[in-house]
Amino acid sequence: MRNMIVASTSTIHGSGYLEYLLDDLVVVFKQENITELLFIPFARPGGVSHDDYTQKVHQALTRTQIKVTGLHKTENPAQAISSAQAIFTGGGNTFQLVKTLQQLELMEPLRKAIFNGTFYLGTSAGSNICGLNMRTTNDMPVVQPDSFKTTGVLGYNINPHYLDPIDGSTHMGETREQRIKEFHFYNTIPVIGLREGSYIRVQGDQEILCGPHTARVFLQNQKPYEVKNGYNFTQLI
Amino acid sequence: MRNMIVASTSTIHGSGYLEYLLDDLVVVFKQENITELLFIPFARPGGVSHDDYTQKVHQALTRTQIKVTGLHKTENPAQAISSAQAIFTGGGNTFQLVKTLQQLELMEPLRKAIFNGTFYLGTSAGSNICGLNMRTTNDMPVVQPDSFKTTGVLGYNINPHYLDPIDGSTHMGETREQRIKEFHFYNTIPVIGLREGSYIRVQGDQEILCGPHTARVFLQNQKPYEVKNGYNFTQLI
Secondary structure, eight states, X not given: XXXXXXXXXXXXXXXXXXXXXXXXXXXXXXXXXXXXXXXXXXXXXGGOOXXXXXXXXXXXXXXXXXXXXXXXXXXXXXXXXXXXXXEEEOOSOHHHHHHHHHHTTOHHHHHHHHHXXXXXXXXXXXXXXXXXXXXTOOSOOOXXXXXXXXXXXXXXXXXXXXXXXXXXXXXXXXXXXXXHHHHHHHOOOOEEEOOTTOEEEEETTEEXXXXXXXXXXXXXXXXXXXXXXXXBGGGGO | OOEEEEESOSOOTTSOTTGGGHHHHHHHHHHTTOOEEEEEOTTOGGGOOHHHHHHHHHXXXXXXXXXXXXXXXXXXXXXXXXXXXXXXXXXXOHHHHHHHXXXXXXXXXXXXXXHTXXXXXXXXXXXXXXXXXXXXOOSOOOSOOSOOBOOOSSSSEEEOSOOOOOTTOOOOSOOHHHHHHHHHHHOOOOEEEOOTTOEEEXXXXXXXXXXXXXXXXXXXXXXXXXXXXXXXXXXXX
């Protein structure tokens, strides 16, 4: 039974790293008797080191007294994933994250662990890899993974940090909505535009929208529409 | 001897398709006795058909009396590229453009034609493929090309539609500058942030910044800086 928090972002404006998710995490850690968290630092935001990124997570979770271990420090990463009490994949660059997970052959162990019920937290790039592929990332392709395929623990793709078109903008580059429309020219997979502060709470077959914003649902050949807090995304597939 | 216009965008705000480039194009077409243009429509903005996209270019260039042929209509595309009087690659999705050029084995013929002196106009995705690779595109990876390698007719990469950070923004997704910084964590290639309305006029070994804006130069491990209209980018490499 899946047990996940799939979040648009790690950080909302004016708040500390993971701060807006902390109350929920404390509840989950207590419910599930989680005392250790395995952190996947491979997305390396801004090129930060795996150690520094892991330390940042450790500091953000001080209140929870959880022990945080970076996956890069484990001897057998696949084994570490399958035996973890809880897993968190942080944001950064999705191309870099996917490339590293593929090189280390960790996509399948991660998928199995999540379906086996290991609690999973994803933010941004860490949420992109919950979808069927990474083709709706906003990130720059700074490195080239062998495949764009991801874990597929959700039956749709996420577009994290979803942005509405800016009123009165003179910029001629594509809006996020236009890019997702392009995606649907080549792909049939539903896409959830998840605004910063929103997250999907997955428990078994429930995939519930949480947080202060509506989410935008994009289906191939249909007009995008908004769904409210409490919506169950399993209806989409 | 290369003869190119490498533009950030096809269209500036409040103006028609290619309109801001038309005076320059008229001069080039006259100087070079160009009466026919080969159009590469593969980037397919918004999934538009190759025919419709080619028609759009035809309409935009009515004043020049140039005959526009879509590359998709030619029997032997590689031959069409090598015998073209002039080539224009339009914008859209760079992943889609690169995937199609690679499948048809056209990247090398295009490179050769440009180095042989065939006039080349690129806008947005059509400018991305002038760099060494497509790793600084802003586009969504809606399809997967075999390789991110492009023509390398310029010794650096372009970031088209370059956007400055927005003052007072509460959005937590990466700025364009942060993404290019990530690129430089994995790549040594210089990157030119080319604002909408800017273009590089390449003639032989001159690569001159034109248009109303400064451009932003990003070099690995250096602070980004601005260069003015008239700057010659060949100094960078």
